[in-house]
Amino acid sequence: MKYSEITIRFCGIAGDGIVASGKIFxxxxxxxxxxxxxxxxxxxxxRGMGKSSATIRFSTSKxxxxxxxxxxxxxxxxxxxxxxxxxxxxxxxxxxDTSTIGDVEEEDSLVSHITPEMQGHGLPxxxxxxxxxxxxxxxxxxxxxxxxxFYSLPPEMFVDQIxxxxxxxxxxxxxxxxxxxNLGYEYFxxxxxxxxxxxFDKTSEPMALTSGNDAIAKGALDCGLKFYAGYPITPATxxxxxxxxxxxxxxxxxxxxxxEIAAIGAVLGAWFAGKRAMxxxxxxxxxxxxxxxxxxxxxxIPTVIVNVQRGGPSTxxxxxxxxxxLNIALYGGAGDSPRVVMAPTDSEECYSGIQLxxxxxxxxxxxxxxxxxxxLGQRIETVTIKENIDRDRCTRxxxxxEQLEDFQRYQIxxxxxxxxxxxxxxxxxxxxTGLEHSIKGNPNYEEEVHSMMxxxxxxxxxxxxxxxxxxxxxxxxxxDIGIAGWGSTIGSILEGMELAREQGVKTKLxxxxxxxxxxxxxxxKFFASCKKIIVPEMNYQGQYAALLKSRYxxxxxxxxxxAVNPVSPLKIAQKIMxxxxxxxx
Amino acid sequence: xxxxxIGAGVAxxxxxxxxxxxxxxxxxxxxxxxxxxPYKRYLLTEFLCDSIxxxxxxxxxxxxxxxxGVKLRKGEYVKSIEPSEKVIKLHHNEVVHYDxxxxxxxxxxxxxxxxxxxxKHIHFYYSLYDTLIxxxxxxxxHKCIVFGDGxxxxxxxxxxxxxxxxxxxxxRGERATFGLEEDDFEGDLHEFLEEKGIxxxxxxxxxxxxxxxxxxxxxxxxxxxxxxxIVFAWDFYKxxxxxIEGSAxxxxxxxxxxxxxxxxxxxxxxxxxxxxxxxxxxxxxxxNFGLPNxxxxxxxxxxxxxxxxxxxxxxxxxxxxxxGTSLKARWWR
Numbered sequence: 001m002k003y004s005e006i007t008i009r010f011c012g013i014a015g016d017g018i019v020a021s022g023k024i025f026x027x028x029x030x031x032x033x034x035x036x037x038x039x040x041x042x043x044x045x046x047r048g049m050g051k052s053s054a055t056i057r058f059s060t061s062k063x064x065x066x067x068x069x070x071x072x073x074x075x076x077x078x079x080x081x082x083x084x085x086x087x088x089x090x091x092x093x094x095x096x097d098t099s100t101i102g103d104v105e106e107e108d109s110l111v112s113h114i115t116p117e118m119q120g121h122g123l124p125x126x127x128x129x130x131x132x133x134x135x136x137x138x139x140x141x142x143x144x145x146x147x148x149x150f151y152s153l154p155p156e157m158f159v160d161q162i163x164x165x166x167x168x169x170x171x172x173x174x175x176x177x178x179x180x181x182n183l184g185y186e187y188f189x190x191x192x193x194x195x196x197x198x199x200f201d202k203t204s205e206p207m208a209l210t211s212g213n214d215a216i217a218k219g220a221l222d223c224g225l226k227f228y229a230g231y232p233i234t235p236a237t238x239x240x241x242x243x244x245x246x247x248x249x250x251x252x253x254x255x256x257x258x259x260e261i262a263a264i265g266a267v268l269g270a271w272f273a274g275k276r277a278m279x280x281x282x283x284x285x286x287x288x289x290x291x292x293x294x295x296x297x298x299x300x301i302p303t304v305i306v307n308v309q310r311g312g313p314s315t316x317x318x319x320x321x322x323x324x325x326l327n328i329a330l331y332g333g334a335g336d337s338p339r340v341v342m343a344p345t346d347s348e349e350c351y352s353g354i355q356l357x358x359x360x361x362x363x364x365x366x367x368x369x370x371x372x373x374x375x376l377g378q379r380i381e382t383v384t385i386k387e388n389i390d391r392d393r394c395t396r397x398x399x400x401x402e403q404l405e406d407f408q409r410y411q412i413x414x415x416x417x418x419x420x421x422x423x424x425x426x427x428x429x430x431x432x433t434g435l436e437h438s439i440k441g442n443p444n445y446e447e448e449v450h451s452m453m454x455x456x457x458x459x460x461x462x463x464x465x466x467x468x469x470x471x472x473x474x475x476x477x478x479x480d481i482g483i484a485g486w487g488s489t490i491g492s493i494l495e496g497m498e499l500a501r502e503q504g505v506k507t508k509l510x511x512x513x514x515x516x517x518x519x520x521x522x523x524x525k526f527f528a529s530c531k532k533i534i535v536p537e538m539n540y541q542g543q544y545a546a547l548l549k550s551r552y553x554x555x556x557x558x559x560x561x562x563a564v565n566p567v568s569p570l571k572i573a574q575k576i577m578x579x580x581x582x583x584x585x
Numbered sequence: 586x587x588x589x590x591i592g593a594g595v596a597x598x599x600x601x602x603x604x605x606x607x608x609x610x611x612x613x614x615x616x617x618x619x620x621x622x623p624y625k626r627y628l629l630t631e632f633l634c635d636s637i638x639x640x641x642x643x644x645x646x647x648x649x650x651x652x653x654g655v656k657l658r659k660g661e662y663v664k665s666i667e668p669s670e671k672v673i674k675l676h677h678n679e680v681v682h683y684d685x686x687x688x689x690x691x692x693x694x695x696x697x698x699x700x701x702x703x704x705k706h707i708h709f710y711y712s713l714y715d716t717l718i719x720x721x722x723x724x725x726x727h728k729c730i731v732f733g734d735g736x737x738x739x740x741x742x743x744x745x746x747x748x749x750x751x752x753x754x755x756x757r758g759e760r761a762t763f764g765l766e767e768d769d770f771e772g773d774l775h776e777f778l779e780e781k782g783i784x785x786x787x788x789x790x791x792x793x794x795x796x797x798x799x800x801x802x803x804x805x806x807x808x809x810x811x812x813x814x815i816v817f818a819w820d821f822y823k824x825x826x827x828x829i830e831g832s833a834x835x836x837x838x839x840x841x842x843x844x845x846x847x848x849x850x851x852x853x854x855x856x857x858x859x860x861x862x863x864x865x866x867x868x869x870x871x872x873n874f875g876l877p878n879x880x881x882x883x884x885x886x887x888x889x890x891x892x893x894x895x896x897x898x899x900x901x902x903x904x905x906x907x908x909g910t911s912l913k914a915r916w917w918r
Contacts, residue, residue: 096677097677098676098677098678099677100677100678101678102678103674103678103679103680104677104678104679104680105679105680106679106680106681106682109677109679111661111675111677111679112658112679112681114658114659116622116647116650116657116659117647119620119659119660120620120659120660120661121620121660122660122661122676122677190705193718194714194717194718194721
């Protein structure tokens with residue numbers, strides 16, 4: 001068979017080198033100019049105690065999601081791979097190990113669950129790995145070698161990558177891994193000589209790889225991040241790791257705090273002291289931060305909080321994706337507590353979006369919650385990021401010399417934004433507190449003051465709208481079916497729209513990084529032009545749909561998926577087709 | 586009742602179908618070592634010539650297979666049988682339990698000690714996999730050498746000739762007979778092939794095959810050197826039953842069965858090209874190769890596995906189409 005796009009999943013247990021397989025594949029594909037997306041799924045338990053998988057989709061065309069179905073499932077660990085057979089496409093392939101030790105009963109055998117529609121290929125993975133490395137390691141390289149032959153991929157693309165990935169481990173490790181790769185390749189060449197063809201342009205330029213977490217960290221560093229405080233939590237920890245490594249080089253600081261409350265407290269302190277600062281967490285951490293977010297609102301101290309969403313509630317599903325934190329991001333905390341909520345849709349937006357988040361937070365003295373998710377944060381993908389490096393940028397509203405003479409930290413202004421200074425400026429004395437306060441910052445509980453200050457804090461949001469990027473309409477503007485989505489679900493929506501288009505159904509999508517506030521007139525115009533509106537998202541309640549319904553009075557078709565895996569484009573396409581059938585009746 | 590059938594060829598599939606027809610509730614598992622849905626091996630030549638499409642080779646589609654309720658396990662082979670435990674062990678150490686077992690693994694070509702070291706340069710023409718590889722290579726092939734015996738060898742020579750390739754046939758015999766005795770083939774087969782342009786080298790055998798600048802270099806026992814684009818060779822065609830070693834199932838060249846197709850071990854049956862059965866015409870045990878025998882043995886075995894009591898009767902002849910001439914073969918005479 002000939003392919004221009006392939007999806008492969010390595011499935012095993014922690015310690016099988018599954019994540020390394022994804023890394024090697026991604027690097028190899030990017031180096032020869034292919035588009036690639038890798039999604040790692042692993043258990044929350046420690047090494048050797050749970051399922052781990054890496055799904056790799058590579059193509060000659062741009063990818064927006066993980067797509068639907070697997071062309072190949074590599075079952076490194078039989079029992080754990082059985083359930084993944086349901087994801088194998090019709091006529092898809094399964095590689096399995098024929099060198100497992102000890103008898104296996106039918107119900108525990110991966111092979112016995114392979115249906116006639118699929119194609120099973122046995123190879124002695126463990127045996128060849130032992131032969132190459134003299135240890136139990138190297139199974140992943142054996143299977144990569146087999147895959148290389150199976151799809152007629154150039155071996156050198158993997159050999160180069162193996163050298164690069166294992167460079168820090170020395171020549172011996174490189175050599176045994178290349179040997180494992182070659183043994184897998186030769187085994188398939190001898191036993192399954194009839195291979196497939198992956199066709200691609202061999203003159204393509206190499207592409208860059210990143211993850212959403214990488215892009216957020218880099219974006220923040222490039223726009224002047226000076227201080228990071230956080231507490232490790234899956235799937236956000238990578239951001240802190242990068243900050244810890246890179247910030248000191250730029251004269252900044254990274255602190256691991258005792259918990260998330262302390263982390264955001266430290267971040268508020270840094271902003272108060274005039275430094276761009278950030279924390280990153282996930283749902284449980286965001287819950288803990290709500291009180292401090294309220295302080296940020298009340299005291300009008302800028303802050304940037306990245307929330308890489310995972311399955312919840314509570315500890316929930318630490319290593320699975322979900323978009324269930326929209327409500328807490330929008331409404332979490334006490335009182336009337338306005339904040340900006342943004343949700344990047346891909347890695348490019350993670351980079352540019354986090355810079356916008358800093359600019360808005362600083363300019364409007366508000367918390368900005370940046371809602372990424374596990375899939376977007378951890379997936380590795382080829383991207384074209386337009387770098388924007390300005391580490392001295394400052395968007396804060398500074399007081400004029402007249403304002404400094406009688407400094408009013410919470411001065412009432414038309415746009416709701418008051419002048420902001422770094423404490424310690426001679427003559428400019430002010431108080432900052434979580435209590436309601438006067439224009440000087442002194443506690444004041446009068447009804448008139450509270451009304452005035454609340455209105456001021458909300459008035460900022462009318463001004464913010466003017467600084468926001470416009471929402472983008474994608475697809476066919478004449479279509480009757482419109483889709484509104486957010487975050488990483490956008491990728492699946494785009495591919496679902498394409499599947500529908502192939503069936504002759506036109507759709508359009510309104511895509512915006514801004515969840516709150518939004519340029520409402522654009523959304524109103526878009527919704528008014530739709531006969532059917534579909535809102536897919538990865539949570540049970542339909543949190544974004546609820547927001548849109550209350551804000552725009554629409555009655556959308558809602559797709560609520562309390563997700564563990566990224567949304568299936570096919571599922572979205574099916575909803576589109578259903579909507580189209582209803583329109584045709 | 587769980588019926589496990591080893592082999593997804595004509596005999597195995599016919600048995601599976603028979604069992605389900607007699608008892609639709611029976612659990613039937615068919616284990617085949619090829620990567621494809623069960624197909625009609627006897628149509629491979631027509632597929633190679635593009636007379637039929639790949640789907641035309643199939644016994645049934647996936648849909649039909651599912652409707653029939655037969656569980657097919659492709660690309661798997663059996664390592665061993667333990668009749669006392671009523672289990673078979675597959676190549677990846679999976680243990681499969683059975684109540685009734687049918688061995689229908691057919692026969693296959695093989696290489697003797699002399700040619701075995703050159704296996705990677707030698708093609709078989711036996712399975713769909715072989716045929717698919719051959720189909721890919723054929724456009725680049727002009728000259729072929731065929732070394733072997735039997736009807737399938739003759740079949741290969743014919744198809745290569747019909748596809749416009751220059752064919753050289755090497756045989757150990759004095760004449761090219763393919764082990765056949767013809768009833769109604771008019772004239773001499775050897776001469777007939779030579780008239781068609783097949784080069785025949787007699788009383789010879791290949792002793793080495795090496796890659797060369799012009800494809801492959803073939804050396805013979807008489808120290809002839811030939812060049813060719815592709816080499817087909819096999820020394821024998823024998824039952825594919827190595828996995829029964831150590832199982833106590835009685836065998837000679839093939840598995841010995843009675844006329845109910847029962848082996849020496851309880852609840853284990855055998856059918857098709859892997860079987861040796863008493864043949865009244867030769868008054869001894871013989872392997873009844875060929876499609877009609879495989880079909881009938883599959884039916885009888887399936888029936889008996891389902892509790893019936895049927896006896897197998899040898900089928901009379903196979904019909905072979907040789908370049909437009911119909912040839913009836915009864916090679917056991």
